[in-house]
Amino acid sequence: MNEVSFLKKNADDWRRIESMLDARREFNPDELSELYIRLTDDLAWAKTFYSRSKTTEYLNMLAARLHQYLYSNKKERRGRLKAFWLNEWPSLMYRHRRNMLYSLAVFSAFTAIGLLSSANDRTFVRAVLGDSYVDMTLENIKHHDPMAVYKRMNQVDMFLGISFNNIRVAFAAFACGLLLSFGTVYILLTNGVLLGAFHYFCYEHGVLWEALRSIWIHGTLEISSIIVAGGAGLVMGNSILFPGTYTRRASFARGARDGMKIVVGLVPMFLCAGFLEGFVTRHNNMPLPVNIVIIGASLCGVVIYFILFPRSVALSQSATRTESRTMEEAYG
Numbered sequence: 001m002n003e004v005s006f007l008k009k010n011a012d013d014w015r016r017i018e019s020m021l022d023a024r025r026e027f028n029p030d031e032l033s034e035l036y037i038r039l040t041d042d043l044a045w046a047k048t049f050y051s052r053s054k055t056t057e058y059l060n061m062l063a064a065r066l067h068q069y070l071y072s073n074k075k076e077r078r079g080r081l082k083a084f085w086l087n088e089w090p091s092l093m094y095r096h097r098r099n100m101l102y103s104l105a106v107f108s109a110f111t112a113i114g115l116l117s118s119a120n121d122r123t124f125v126r127a128v129l130g131d132s133y134v135d136m137t138l139e140n141i142k143h144h145d146p147m148a149v150y151k152r153m154n155q156v157d158m159f160l161g162i163s164f165n166n167i168r169v170a171f172a173a174f175a176c177g178l179l180l181s182f183g184t185v186y187i188l189l190t191n192g193v194l195l196g197a198f199h200y201f202c203y204e205h206g207v208l209w210e211a212l213r214s215i216w217i218h219g220t221l222e223i224s225s226i227i228v229a230g231g232a233g234l235v236m237g238n239s240i241l242f243p244g245t246y247t248r249r250a251s252f253a254r255g256a257r258d259g260m261k262i263v264v265g266l267v268p269m270f271l272c273a274g275f276l277e278g279f280v281t282r283h284n285n286m287p288l289p290v291n292i293v294i295i296g297a298s299l300c301g302v303v304i305y306f307i308l309f310p311r312s313v314a315l316s317q318s319a320t321r322t323e324s325r326t327m328e329e330a331y332g
Helices: 003-023 029-049 054-071 080-095 097-120 124-129 131-142 155-178 182-204 208-241 248-264 267-279 288-331
Strands: none
Touching (some): 003 054, 029 054, 080 097, 097 182, 124 131, 208 288, 267 288
16 A cells, blocks of 8 residues: 555544544543554554655654553543552552561561560560560469450450551551661561560460460451561661662652552551451450451451462563563554
């Protein structure tokens, strides 16, 4: 097909696209998709057979305008929250997965230290948990209800109080990353040692099984989220320590923004953990299969929300970028 025939065949469609862009009118999504595909096909044809012509220059300009309309001027108010949860947050989790692993390793190490220290020093548990808490729990053990502490408050008050406290701890773990990550490590240290000491205390007094059945109903979500919050703190702290190819200021701004978004994404998990602690954990006489189902479901939720879902989104985005680069190379 010669250039004149090519122009006669497609000029009306090009003028239509140009007039729509000039008028800044809303495109129907299906119509927009069809026009974009047709225009890029025409551009590819023109580059192949009329590479130095004015037609090719015009189509290249028109395709660039339509591309800008699609990607640079798109509205984000509608569905912004949905985009955050379904795309932005999981991609950040995957990008910073190494910091999450560091946080898990640090927390696990300090939990082990708490266990070993409690086993080798009889005063360590009281130093960590406090005399009042230890004495109260010993009294509960005597009355054959070691986890009675979860029944002391009204359910709604406990849910709200625990949720607020957990969110506060998460933001503290993140904010302490400002201290070159050492502050975040300290938060992980205190929580890890406390968890280890508590478990050894329950083991020492023969109520470990009852404790595991009770506290991990909410602890599966709560502890996992604190570890991720610690990872968010490391994201910010390490952005200061290791700026890479960025200036230290630009690296810090990037790390602080990413870390804050990660912590915000933990709020639903903390609310779920607070609900379980306030309304479910207190029922420590529930049948064992019910405990297993709740803890198992929480563990599955953690694996999906923190690991599998971010990985799936990241791989999907990577495939999309690869396809986009291939199209750009094909169309110049």
